[in-house]
Amino acid sequence: MQIRFCVAVVLGVALIATPAPAVDDATTQALLTLKRVTREGKGNEDAGPAWKTIVSKGGVALLPTLEAFEDGNPTAANWLRTAVDAIAEAEKAAGRKLPADKLEAFTTNPKFAAAARRSAYELLLTEDPSAKARLLPGFLNDKSPDLRRDAIANELEILERAARPSIKADLEKLFALARDKDQVELLAKKVNAAGGKASIAEHFGFVTFASLVGPFDAPESKGFTIPYPPDSAKDSSGKFMGKGAAELKWTPASTTDPLGKFDLNKLLGKHKNSAAYALTTLISEQEIPCEIRVTSPTSVKIFLNQKELFGRDEYHHGSPFDGNVGRGTLRKGENVLVVKVCQNNQTDSWAQDWRFQMRVCDDTGGPLAGVSQISTLDGKPVPLGFIPAQPANTEDKK
Amino acid sequence: MNRFILAAFVTLTPTLSLTASDWPQFRGPNATGVSNEENLPTEWSKTKGIAWKAELPGRGASSPVVVGNRVYVTCSSGTRDDRLHVLGFDATTGKQLWHRQLQGTGGTACHPKTCMAANTPVADETGVYALFATADLAAFDADGTLRWYRSLVGDYPTITNAVGMASSPILAAGRLIVPMDNAGESFLAALDTKYGKNVWKVDRPREISWTTPLVRTVGSTTELLFSGPKGLTNYDAATGETRWTFKGGGGSVPVGVLDGDSIYLPVGGVSKFKIDAKGVAEKPEWAARDAKSGYASPLVYAGKVFTTDGQGFISCVDAKTGKELYKERVKGAFSASPVAADGKVYCLNETGICTVLDAKADAFEVLASNELGEGSLGTPAIANGRIFIRTEKALYAVGR
Numbered sequence: 001m002q003i004r005f006c007v008a009v010v011l012g013v014a015l016i017a018t019p020a021p022a023v024d025d026a027t028t029q030a031l032l033t034l035k036r037v038t039r040e041g042k043g044n045e046d047a048g049p050a051w052k053t054i055v056s057k058g059g060v061a062l063l064p065t066l067e068a069f070e071d072g073n074p075t076a077a078n079w080l081r082t083a084v085d086a087i088a089e090a091e092k093a094a095g096r097k098l099p100a101d102k103l104e105a106f107t108t109n110p111k112f113a114a115a116a117r118r119s120a121y122e123l124l125l126t127e128d129p130s131a132k133a134r135l136l137p138g139f140l141n142d143k144s145p146d147l148r149r150d151a152i153a154n155e156l157e158i159l160e161r162a163a164r165p166s167i168k169a170d171l172e173k174l175f176a177l178a179r180d181k182d183q184v185e186l187l188a189k190k191v192n193a194a195g196g197k198a199s200i201a202e203h204f205g206f207v208t209f210a211s212l213v214g215p216f217d218a219p220e221s222k223g224f225t226i227p228y229p230p231d232s233a234k235d236s237s238g239k240f241m242g243k244g245a246a247e248l249k250w251t252p253a254s255t256t257d258p259l260g261k262f263d264l265n266k267l268l269g270k271h272k273n274s275a276a277y278a279l280t281t282l283i284s285e286q287e288i289p290c291e292i293r294v295t296s297p298t299s300v301k302i303f304l305n306q307k308e309l310f311g312r313d314e315y316h317h318g319s320p321f322d323g324n325v326g327r328g329t330l331r332k333g334e335n336v337l338v339v340k341v342c343q344n345n346q347t348d349s350w351a352q353d354w355r356f357q358m359r360v361c362d363d364t365g366g367p368l369a370g371v372s373q374i375s376t377l378d379g380k381p382v383p384l385g386f387i388p389a390q391p392a393n394t395e396d397k398k
Numbered sequence: 399m400n401r402f403i404l405a406a407f408v409t410l411t412p413t414l415s416l417t418a419s420d421w422p423q424f425r426g427p428n429a430t431g432v433s434n435e436e437n438l439p440t441e442w443s444k445t446k447g448i449a450w451k452a453e454l455p456g457r458g459a460s461s462p463v464v465v466g467n468r469v470y471v472t473c474s475s476g477t478r479d480d481r482l483h484v485l486g487f488d489a490t491t492g493k494q495l496w497h498r499q500l501q502g503t504g505g506t507a508c509h510p511k512t513c514m515a516a517n518t519p520v521a522d523e524t525g526v527y528a529l530f531a532t533a534d535l536a537a538f539d540a541d542g543t544l545r546w547y548r549s550l551v552g553d554y555p556t557i558t559n560a561v562g563m564a565s566s567p568i569l570a571a572g573r574l575i576v577p578m579d580n581a582g583e584s585f586l587a588a589l590d591t592k593y594g595k596n597v598w599k600v601d602r603p604r605e606i607s608w609t610t611p612l613v614r615t616v617g618s619t620t621e622l623l624f625s626g627p628k629g630l631t632n633y634d635a636a637t638g639e640t641r642w643t644f645k646g647g648g649g650s651v652p653v654g655v656l657d658g659d660s661i662y663l664p665v666g667g668v669s670k671f672k673i674d675a676k677g678v679a680e681k682p683e684w685a686a687r688d689a690k691s692g693y694a695s696p697l698v699y700a701g702k703v704f705t706t707d708g709q710g711f712i713s714c715v716d717a718k719t720g721k722e723l724y725k726e727r728v729k730g731a732f733s734a735s736p737v738a739a740d741g742k743v744y745c746l747n748e749t750g751i752c753t754v755l756d757a758k759a760d761a762f763e764v765l766a767s768n769e770l771g772e773g774s775l776g777t778p779a780i781a782n783g784r785i786f787i788r789t790e791k792a793l794y795a796v797g798r
Contacts, residue, residue: 037547039552039553040548040553040595040596041546041548041589041593041594041595041596042595044546044547044548044593044594044595045592045593047546047547048544048545048546048593051543051544052543055543074501074503074549074552075503075547075548075549075552077501078500078501078503078534078536078547078549079544079547081499081500081501082498082499082500082536082544082547083544085496085497085498085499086496086498086542086543086544089496089497089542115501145477145478146476146477149477180477311556312556312558312582313556313558313581313582313604314558314559314560314581314582315581317507317559317560317561317581317606318507318508318509318560318561319560320505320507320560323505323507323560
């Protein structure tokens with residue numbers, strides 16, 4: 001039995017190690033052509049024929065096409081993805097099998113683009129449905145959100161089916177790995193029910209302490225486009241002229257909301273045609289890429305260390321979780337995160353919310369190690385997501 | 399006399415050189431919702447009167463479109479609703495001929511009722527053009543070859559509509575017309591069909607809207623009539639130049655119907671206006687205030703105007719006078735627009751029940767009420783002697 005197993009392993013390794021058939025020049029050139037398509041269809045005239053060239057090569061072009069995906073080039077990825085579909089479809093129509101071994105090796109190699117690995121995984125399952133159980137446990141911490149999600153759902157099912165006396169530690173592990181909000185919330189509930197303690201706020205890295213300033217006057221709902229001094233704030237000092245010529249200064253605030261919500265209607269009062277800012281000081285132990293994700297039903301701009309990372313000018317069309325994403329880099333030491341949140345002049349009852357949540361995370365939406373926020377209560381660093389017992393702002397404005 | 403001459407020059411022409419039985423775009427030939435097909439089915443169910451059924455890989459509020467022997471459908475799926483699907487079927491047998499997937503590159507936030515496959519694709523004899531609510535746009539040949547692809551959010555990053563977009567592309571004057579009213583960079587554009595590059599692109603108000611342009615020909619000019627919250631604007635399809643704007647024709651969900659020198663607009667219920675080369679008459683000939691539209695666009699057929707709404711009401715008024723002939727409530731809300739052919743009006747509701755009316759009758763004559771048992775938001779297509787209905791799960795070809 002052991003010998004058979006060893007032989008199988010050796011064969012498997014040999015198969016994976018076997019060099020893929022050499023990619024001909026035409027395919028290589030065609031793949032490069034697809035990757036060169038840029039804005040407004042520039043390059044489409046060459047990409048169409050290139051796509052046909054790749055697909056005409058059949059199965060031998062499948063892996064090279066998957067390998068050509070790049071995470072940062074979504075336009076090329078869609079050209080490539082449809083070529084993968086067409087190749088796989090033609091191979092199946094011709095009665096040929098897809099190379100399951102190569103697809104598996106590709107799927108499990110994290111150096112390849114997440115979207116390509118997901119496509120390869122799905123093709124693999126059409127050839128070998130048993131690969132699901134075999135591979136999913138390896139995707140629990142995958143950069144592909146879909147592979148990770150499936151892996152977590154699969155693991156949870158296995159855990160619960162096993163009906164062991166205590167699965168608290170396993171649930172905590174899954175909770176730490178989860179990224180999608182519904183899975184995070186589900187697992188937090190299960191961890192807590194199993195006697196553990198899962199903080200959704202810390203997991204998501206919500207900013208819970210901030211200094212606020214506002215309202216600034218934003219006539220005709222143009223707060224998004226009007227630059228106000230806090231756009232380039234370096235700290236929470238200074239005085240500004242606000243709506244109605246009122247003198248404004250930064251005031252410390254915090255939230256006890258489990259999902260890090262700051263309700264500006266309560267904190268600053270209800271104002272229309274207004275803009276407000278929240279400033280948070282982040283401390284990072286190292287220079288590290290980050291994502292600043294903001295949820296708000298109204299227009300938002302995100303600034304990190306005086307640099308605008310993102311803006312979206314839209315009011316009261318819903319408030320999708322993580323609907324605004326700014327990508328930047330935290331420098332070692334202090335960083336100043338500023339979020340501008342605007343309010344328009346709509347009078348509809350459903351258009352009165354003026355609020356935001358913001359979180360600091362990695363590119364999978366997961367926690368960033370070594371990053372903390374400065375508490376507005378005592379000026380000391382606390383973890384992101386730390387919920388104070390008492391809010392820094394003791395008085396709600398009506 | 400002048401009006402007569404003008405009216406003579408205002409002629410509706412088909413947008414595409416297709417066979418009469420095709421259903422190439424949202425609301426079919428000339429966006430009327432009317433087909434000249436005959437001998438269409440009246441009664442069906444899940445197990446009766448279905449020529450074929452094909453499972454779909456995701457949801458969609460978009461309509462199927464049919465050109466020749468091809469049916470094209472779009473779907474979206476995935477936890478983030480960012481997996482976009484375009485499928486081609488054999489219209490006769492229901493065999494899936496090809497299936498291509500795209501990864502949505504724009505935001506996927508939307509009202510829970512809708513999804514990223516909300517825009518109806520447009521097809522011609524060469525293939526299909528699919529626009530999604532993520533602002534991903536792709537052209538496929540009839541055999542599934544990707545002709546070109548555009549990430550419009552990649553091109554214009556501020557595009558956003560967190561309610562979800564649903565305006566459908568159309569073909570006019572040999573161009574692909576792309577409506578992109580939204581809260582960010584809002585525009586109407588004409589793209590060349592071969593490579594998908596902009597021929598022209600004009601700014602639109604930064605307001606969300608879900609309407610689809612109408613097409614008409616005045617003399618030698620092809621025009622696009624595009625409504626939005628601020629009015630109905632007429633563009634020259636060749637250049638994008640604004641010819642006129644009718645402020646009284648504003649609307650952001652249902653779309654009007656052109657019928658010779660009249661236009662029926664879903665304003666004030668439904669209103670009939672005279673339209674000529676210079677624009678739309680200031681005042682309507684009539685306004686039927688109780689004929690509400692909601693999401694569904696009105697239908698003009700057999701001398702009557704039919705509307706359906708979100709409360710389950712079907713209204714019918716006389717097209718000449720605007721006089722109400724009936725207003726009756728049936729089970730379930732309507733999202734799909736009513737369609738007609740063969741003397742029948744088909745009103746498909748959100749639960750998949752299709753109320754079939756006798757179009758000739760001046761009273762509410764229900765010929766049949768057909769249930770598929772699956773939710774449905776997309777307007778049905780009528781072609782090749784069949785009615786093509788897409789539900790949440792499947793595409794049905796109803797008929798022989």
